[in-house]
Amino acid sequence: MNGTIGQVATSSMGGGTFAINGGFWAGAGDYCSRLDTNCDGRIDAADLANILAAWGNCPDQNCPADLNNDGHVDGVDLALLVANWD
Ligand SMILES: [Ca+2]
Numbered sequence: 068m069n070g071t072i073g074q075v076a077t078s079s080m081g082g083g084t085f086a087i088n089g090g091f092w093a094g095a096g097d098y099c100s101r102l103d104t105n106c107d108g109r110i111d112a113a114d115l116a117n118i119l120a121a122w123g124n125c126p127d128q129n130c131p132a133d134l135n136n137d138g139h140v141d142g143v144d145l146a147l148l149v150a151n152w153d
């Protein structure tokens with residue numbers, strides 16, 4: 068692997084050996100849509116139930132049912148869910 072990061076190289080690199088490791092983040096395959104509140108791959112009645120169960124304020128902004136992350140679980144989140152219903 069060759070390349071330049073940040074600035075033009077002015078001389079050969081020294082100082083020892085190094086290695087660049089690549090791969091995937093552990094758990095990255097578990098990513099699911101923000102609209103999929105229970106992360107089951109579908110946007111459906113189970114997600115609707117989660118929204119209704121969490122309806123109201125979400126002060127810590129860490130509610131899966133707060134689809135637009137505005138601190139409230141409300142009609143906006145419900146509209147997002149319905150618009151993307153699977
Ligand atoms: Ca779901």
Ligand SMILES: [Ca+2]
Nearest residue numbers: 133135137139
């Ligand atoms: Ca919201």
